[in-house]
Amino acid sequence: MMNLSDPVARARLRTAAPSLLLVALVILIAAVTPGFGTPQTLLEVLADTATLYLLAAGQTFVTLIGGVDLSLQAVASLSSVVLAMLVARFGYGAFVAAVLVGTVFGLCSGFVHVRLRVPSFVATLATGGVMSGTALLLSDAHSIPIGENGREYLTVVTGNLLGVPHVIWLGAVVLLVGMVVQRYSAFGRYSMAIGAGEPAAWASGVRVERQKIICFVLAGTLAGLAGVVLAARMASGSPMLANELLLPSIAAVVVGGTAVTGGVGGIGRTMIGALIISVVRIGMIFVGVNIFAQQILFGTVLIFAVGITIDRSKILIVK
Amino acid sequence: MTAVLQGIQLSKSFVGIPALKAVDFELHPHEVVGLVGENGAGKSTLMRLVAGVQLPSSGTLLRDGVPLVLRSPREAADHGIAMVFQEQSLLLNLSVAENLFLGREQEFMRAGLINWRRLHEAARRQLAKVELDIDPATRTAELSFAARQMLELAKALSLEDRVAGELVILLDEPTSVLERHEVALLFARVRALKQRASFIFVSHRLDEVLALSDRIYVMKDGAVVAEMPTAEASLPKLHRLMVGREQHTEFYRESDQEAHGDAVVLQARGLTAEGHYRDVDFDLRRGEVLGIAGVIGSGREELVRTLFGFLAHTAGTLKVDGAEVRFAIPADAVAHGIGYIPRERRVEGLVLLLSLASNMTLANLGVVMRHGWIRRARERLLAADWMRKLSIRASGIDALCVSLSGGNQQKVVLAKWLTAGSRILILDHPTRGLDVGAKEEVYRLVRDLCRQGTSVVLTADSLEETIGLSHTVLVMRDGRVTARFEAGRGAKPAQVDLIEHMV
Numbered sequence: 001m002m003n004l005s006d007p008v009a010r011a012r013l014r015t016a017a018p019s020l021l022l023v024a025l026v027i028l029i030a031a032v033t034p035g036f037g038t039p040q041t042l043l044e045v046l047a048d049t050a051t052l053y054l055l056a057a058g059q060t061f062v063t064l065i066g067g068v069d070l071s072l073q074a075v076a077s078l079s080s081v082v083l084a085m086l087v088a089r090f091g092y093g094a095f096v097a098a099v100l101v102g103t104v105f106g107l108c109s110g111f112v113h114v115r116l117r118v119p120s121f122v123a124t125l126a127t128g129g130v131m132s133g134t135a136l137l138l139s140d141a142h143s144i145p146i147g148e149n150g151r152e153y154l155t156v157v158t159g160n161l162l163g164v165p166h167v168i169w170l171g172a173v174v175l176l177v178g179m180v181v182q183r184y185s186a187f188g189r190y191s192m193a194i195g196a197g198e199p200a201a202w203a204s205g206v207r208v209e210r211q212k213i214i215c216f217v218l219a220g221t222l223a224g225l226a227g228v229v230l231a232a233r234m235a236s237g238s239p240m241l242a243n244e245l246l247l248p249s250i251a252a253v254v255v256g257g258t259a260v261t262g263g264v265g266g267i268g269r270t271m272i273g274a275l276i277i278s279v280v281r282i283g284m285i286f287v288g289v290n291i292f293a294q295q296i297l298f299g300t301v302l303i304f305a306v307g308i309t310i311d312r313s314k315i316l317i318v319k
Numbered sequence: 320m321t322a323v324l325q326g327i328q329l330s331k332s333f334v335g336i337p338a339l340k341a342v343d344f345e346l347h348p349h350e351v352v353g354l355v356g357e358n359g360a361g362k363s364t365l366m367r368l369v370a371g372v373q374l375p376s377s378g379t380l381l382r383d384g385v386p387l388v389l390r391s392p393r394e395a396a397d398h399g400i401a402m403v404f405q406e407q408s409l410l411l412n413l414s415v416a417e418n419l420f421l422g423r424e425q426e427f428m429r430a431g432l433i434n435w436r437r438l439h440e441a442a443r444r445q446l447a448k449v450e451l452d453i454d455p456a457t458r459t460a461e462l463s464f465a466a467r468q469m470l471e472l473a474k475a476l477s478l479e480d481r482v483a484g485e486l487v488i489l490l491d492e493p494t495s496v497l498e499r500h501e502v503a504l505l506f507a508r509v510r511a512l513k514q515r516a517s518f519i520f521v522s523h524r525l526d527e528v529l530a531l532s533d534r535i536y537v538m539k540d541g542a543v544v545a546e547m548p549t550a551e552a553s554l555p556k557l558h559r560l561m562v563g564r565e566q567h568t569e570f571y572r573e574s575d576q577e578a579h580g581d582a583v584v585l586q587a588r589g590l591t592a593e594g595h596y597r598d599v600d601f602d603l604r605r606g607e608v609l610g611i612a613g614v615i616g617s618g619r620e621e622l623v624r625t626l627f628g629f630l631a632h633t634a635g636t637l638k639v640d641g642a643e644v645r646f647a648i649p650a651d652a653v654a655h656g657i658g659y660i661p662r663e664r665r666v667e668g669l670v671l672l673l674s675l676a677s678n679m680t681l682a683n684l685g686v687v688m689r690h691g692w693i694r695r696a697r698e699r700l701l702a703a704d705w706m707r708k709l710s711i712r713a714s715g716i717d718a719l720c721v722s723l724s725g726g727n728q729q730k731v732v733l734a735k736w737l738t739a740g741s742r743i744l745i746l747d748h749p750t751r752g753l754d755v756g757a758k759e760e761v762y763r764l765v766r767d768l769c770r771q772g773t774s775v776v777l778t779a780d781s782l783e784e785t786i787g788l789s790h791t792v793l794v795m796r797d798g799r800v801t802a803r804f805e806a807g808r809g810a811k812p813a814q815v816d817l818i819e820h821m822v
Contacts, residue, residue, distance in 0.1 A: 205653025
């Protein structure tokens with residue numbers, strides 16, 4: 001039995017809390033509605049989480065340095081429009097272009113935040129507006145269906161490998177690469193240091209500005225990827241396709257146990273966070289919770305999850 | 320005559336380290352008491368106890384003969400004790416009137432809304448007490464430093480309306496940011512206000528203490544070492560009492576001090592940062608400790624910040640190994656083999672929430688990387704090695720730096736720069752907040768490093784430390800170098816000679 005008065009044990013429990021919560025939720029929902037526990041449904045849930053996870057993974061890089069990126073849903077929507085417009089003519093090249101759009105806009109956000117010294121909150125709100133506007137102009141404010149000529153290319157996203165959807169493999173690769181980068185690269189170490197104590201990182205000769213820009217570039221790229229996945233699964237692009245995903249992506253980061261103040265957390269935790277959010281959402285539909293009560297329950301679970309994950313007594317000021 | 324404020328055997332220790340040892344003091348009605356001592360002598364701690372910022376570990380505080388426990392600045396205010404802070408406590412985005420009555424808006428409320436006319440009238444009355452002729456609606460940011468200091472004083476005096484009896488006002492380094500004529504103005508106000516309040520005046524500037532106080536307490540190492548009427552005090556006498564007579568030469572390992580090399584590793588010629596310091600020349604040689612002495616405002620802190628890229632110089636040249644450099648950011652200085660051990664080691668020295676190992680490699684991750692990836696095993700070996708070599712006491716290399724004591728934290732910072740291969744170390748108040756044992760270890764490490772060819776630029780808390788550790792001492796005053804002393808083994812200059820060029 002763990003001794004809960006021991007701070008180390010408590011910290012360990014807190015780190016494990018999101019995973020335990022996830023398992024408990026799955027068991028609970030599966031117990032009420034047996035259909036939920038089947039491998040088929042669980043794969044569905046994983047595949048459905050992929051887009052949210054990609055956005056949240058990008059958000060994690062920015063959150064770890066103590067920032068926030070409010071433009072990611074706009075990036076994803078724009079990239080979905082770009083894919084839908086180009087895929088018939090350029091085939092796989094359109095996928096690359098759509099992701100690169102995310103990279104470029106991520107770079108812009110990073111530049112505005114770091115070089116012009118605008119808080120990330122405001123900087124990305126502004127760049128997000130620019131991106132939304134661009135997407136609306138390009139698409140003439142309509143959703144763009146991907147026609148027959150483009151459909152064949154979409155299997156790169158919608159197909160299966162060894163009975164597992166491609167998007168799940170994609171999520172797994174991003175998870176693995178992200179974890180390695182965060183644990184074994186200089187960039188990963190520096191972003192941890194910046195989030196936990198920027199003045200000390202700065203005074204140790206870390207090129208803080210460069211590291212921050214890299215974070216935004218990664219976030220933009222992953223959001224571009226999320227847009228591609230979304231467009232391919234829907235077989236259409238739209239300037240508002242990912243609009244509903246911004247807040248859940250931030251929630252996924254926080255529920256997973258990454259501190260919004262930076263320096264603590266990682267992309268692995270965000271995967272758990274994204275799954276918790278998906279499972280609650282989909283689970284409520286399975287169980288048959290009233291559509292209005294769903295929002296109430298969802299909010300309550302979020303508060304509970306964040307409450308048990310982070311030791312708030314150590315945080316002096318909450319803004 | 321009952322003292323308006325009296326402390327009996329006041330003591331305070333922080334995690335076992337005594338900062339204040341059984342201090343007795345009295346403040347009589349209509350009196351200005353001066354409090355002098357070096358950094359770390361315990362002045363600020365005593366002030367914090369009296370102002371209710373901290374509780375004493377033991378001892379009693381009496382107000383008009385009645386025992387008193389002050390748990391917060393608010394409780395102190397309720398007893399008519401107010402502090403004029405060293406770092407000004409005004410909120411610059413608020414108006415003068417809002418600052419004066421911050422937290423007391425209730426008194427000006429009608430039906431839940433603030434009556435601005437009454438608030439401004441009351442503010443004008445308070446401002447008149449210090450003869451500050453400004454509109455109460457002025458935003459505080461628009462005031463000069465001197466006017467803000469007066470406003471602080473007015474804020475302290477506004478307690479009169481609420482508290483019966485004579486006020487006690489604590490002036491903690493009120494003159495450090497003021498010009499000479501502004502100081503004169505402040506002093507005139509304090510003298511005029513003696514009829515309605517008693518003052519405790521803390522200052523580094525001894526001439527000011529002599530000019531303003533009626534009586535002077537001298538503190539050293541957390542205790543009061545002398546008390547005298549100002550008539551019996553003089554500059555040399557106060558100096559002698561403050562620094563103590565005995566020279567602990569061995570404390571600084573003077574016998575381990577070796578002659579420095581000849582090669583100049585860092586050179587400044589006409590180095591100037593407009594508004595901070597100008598025309599600074601020095602040569603730092605291999606294995607040399609160059610101490611820089613000077614009071615607050617002498618420009619020495621800014622000079623040191625320039626050497627590490629926090630503050631760019633605006634004129635003159637700086638050379639590392641004969642090549643001219645210009646540091647825009649700290650990373651530039653690190654790239655030239657310079658390391659910085661800051662006084663704020665918990666802010667600028669260490670990332671407290673990262674492990675020892677991560678902190679040690681932060682300035683040079685390259686040593687543990689191969690093919691672009693960190694080799695954790697290599698990093699752990701390196702960290703364990705430093706932990707042993709510097710005898711760092713911690714539960715392990717994975718321990719978070721936040722859990723270490725000050726001395727051990729300082730060693731982790733040092734390990735970071737040793738890992739980075741720094742050949743020039745800037746020690747900015749390296750022993751601040753350390754106990755005697757930890758200080759001695761830092762001195763020993765400095766000697767070891769110099770023997771191995773590292774050069775050091777030092778700004779220390781006390782003159783004793785500056786002189787004890789340095790080969791050469793530069794004295795600064797008002798942004799210029801006013802003197803240069805050789806301080807080789809067995810040929811240390813006297814403190815009074817330095818002070819002469821400091822003030």
